[in-house]
Each structure stands twice: as structure tokens, then as C-alpha cells.
Amino acid sequence: MDRRKRWIAGAALATALVGGTAGFAGAAGGGDNEDGKDVPITGTALDKASAAALAHTGGGRVTGTEVGDEEGYYEVEVTLADGRQVDVHLDQAFKVLSTLGDSDTAGER
DSSP: OOHHHHHHHHHHHHHHHHHHHHHHHHHHTTSBOTTSOBOOOOHHHHHHHHHHHHHHHTSOEEEEEEESOTTSSEEEEEEOTTSOEEEEEEOTTOOEEEEEOTTOOBOOO
């Protein structure tokens, strides 16, 4: 490989490593992006987290999500049929850790 191709390959590798490290730091840093706003759950993780939260609450509607919440890896906000809102906290394997209701008291359903 000539010098120019090695330099390009090295630059591409360095960019990938820096980008991957920044993404990891963002996910581990409390769920905020560079603007200080919550990072929503996306993709298949959103589907799995939503299903786990709705199964735990016995139904409702997902009205918000966050990656890297203080109480768990994922947080799913569910609005129940009676209008109450609960936050379901999940670990990385989508196992329910806790549930917080409107009054911010822990409640296991």
C-alpha cells in the first residue's frame, strides 16, 4: 500500500474510533446530547423497551423515552388509560428495575 492510502486508512480508523468513543460517552453520560436534551430510544431498542414497559404497566400508551436515565439504562414514560403517567426504568436487557408515578413515589405494579 502506498503512503497516501495508508494515511487515508489511518485517518478513517481514527475517525471511527473517536466517533465510537463519543457515542459511548454520550450514552453513559446521563442521557443528554450535546444540547443538554434527553436522548430518545430509537430502533429495535425502542420496540423492546416499549413492549417491556407496556407489559409491566398492563397497557397504556408510550408518551416519551430516554436513554441513559439516572434510574436505569432506559426510561419509558407510559400514559395509562386513566390519564396517570408512570416512568418505567429498564436495564440494558429490558428488565424492569422500577416504576415511578406522577407523585414520584416508587410503585411496583
